């Protein structure tokens with residue numbers, strides 16, 4: 001006996017509403033409203049195998065409207081994902097449960113990305129859909145040929161980042177991206193017409209999308225629309241007209257179903273109205289059986305895929321497995337060490353942004369998984385290399401993405417590429433614009449994704465562009481973000497070392513904070529050892545008993561060295577410590593920190609940014625030379641003088657503490 005669509009959808013509705021009721025917290029309205037759409041998608045279209053959640057060629061499903069997390073938890077439970085037990089559903093939003101308030105990547109299988117900050121999901125999905133096309137261009141249809149489905153609400157589409165995402169996907173013609181819009185006219189404050197009047201289908205169409213509008217409670221209409229979307233040669237958006245909280249007789253269609261449990265009485269009335277006589281967390285066996293069948297629908301396709309992979313040329317298959325597994329290919333370290341040795345020998349006076357570009361030339365040649373890009377600042381941030389040809393709508397075999405002036409999308413799209421697998425994305429903009437993509441950077445950190453943010457023009461050292469462009473606080477905010485490694489290398493050798501550290505960290509993102517202005521080469525003696533790996537090290541020991549320690553990062557390390565020379569001239573012997581990465585230094589523990597910083601001697605730090613955070617190193621009798629406010633517009637040399645970030649002031653700070 002086949003189970004009716006209505007019963008399948010009601011299983012989602014009531015599991016979701018019951019879990020929210022039990023937790024006394026959460027959002028029942030969205031899962032109840034989108035239950036019909038989700039049922040059609042998961043039972044008829046989505047290519048997945050609940051028993052093998054990591055199958056690389058599965059379709060990706062992203063719940064961009066992450067507040068409706070019970071929708072995905074219900075789906076994962078019903079389709080038979082092993083870890084999504086009824087116990088987990090009952091423990092929705094409780095400590096230790098995998099059913100967190102919003103879907104968290106890594107907590108449960110089948111959650112492809114963390115969502116909750118509205119707009120991130122759809123943009124991350126653009127990155128996944130782009131990665132799919134790029135991996136397809138490398139390995140062919142037999143290995144990679146899948147769709148990315150996204151559920152968005154009005155909230156996601158009001159967020160600015162969604163405009164960047166929609167525009168970018170339309171431009172690239174990502175035809176395997178299908179967005180299902182929960183078009184329910186309700187958000188938290190009430191009806192959406194209080195705050196937005198956009199014609200969403202027209203907006204998507206204007207960006208080159210295929211658009212349709214359907215009754216989101218009519219399973220046949222939904223199925224026909226998804227079928228047409230799959231056949232389209234463009235990304236596709238289906239506006240699904242739904243009733244939020246569908247089934248709750250007194251609350252449906254209102255924002256009362258958003259963000260609060262329905263209450264026992266309303267929940268009982270909903271059971272009555274929808275013909276669902278089962279108790280809380282009860283799903284009848286035939287309905288569970290039908291859902292489990294949906295969860296196993298993809299087994300045949302998965303088996304066929306496995307057979308195609310087995311028949312593939314061995315070298316190609318090995319390469320596919322290596323890149324999807326996130327392993328770096330052999331040989332890159334030797335190439336980078338040769339580059340380091342060359343820098344030490346030739347001593348170029350490059351800006352570190354230029355040094356980064358040179359290191360990337362070596363790395364992108366050795367590592368085909370590296371995908372570069374920039375938010376319309378390619379020539380300034382030095383992210384394009386001879387090995388990375390642009391990705392275009394007509395050819396996805398390239399390795400360089402022109403993100404356009406879309407920093408926020410760049411961050412989220414890079415997250416999507418990293419999550420999809422097969423690629424290590426890096427993207428560049430000016431450090432000060434990290435604020436524009438901070439939402440995505442935070443999610444890279446939270447999800448532990450290997451994404452590298454290239455952040456140039458890192459201080460007043462950029463000069464004439466003035467205070468709007470001169471980051472003073474940005475490095476501190478990035479350092480405050482857990483699991484985000486901030487690298488501020490002092491010269492080309494350290495820059496190469498920091499790139500190596502960023503690429504070998506598979507558990508989180510990195511920021512490469514780089515100068516616009518030239519810096520002298522300080523690491524004149526070559527070693528294959530990565531001296532930046534411990535976060536800080538003695539660059540120049542004191543010529544005698546250490547009387548003080550000067551520590552610095554980036555372009556200020558050379559100022560520290562000049563101060564050391566000046567102090568030496570006065571018979572004061574000080575060491576200079578380069579601190580390219582606080583996070584790695586902090587991970588070393590006390591013994592190494594004391595060894596490097598020295599005990600019982602004054603510490604002076606110099607960095608062309610705010611002091612926040614430095615006190616943990618400069619401790620009680622320390623000094624700081626840096627910025628206390630915004631910068632100014634003038635040539636860089638004058639600005640360093642004007643703001644007192646000079647060797648003379650470092651000398652003064654040291655002497656005042658002796």
Ligand SMILES: Cc1ncc(C[n+]2csc(CCOP(=O)(O)OP(=O)(O)O)c2C)c(N)n1
Nearest residue numbers: 030067116117118153154155186187188258
């Ligand atoms: C960036 C961001 N801002 C605000 C919120 C808080 N928030 C959660 S849901 C929501 C309203 C979403 O409305 P809609 O997408 O229409 O969802 P529905 O009410 O239909 O469930 C808001 C403002 C958030 N999660 N993310």
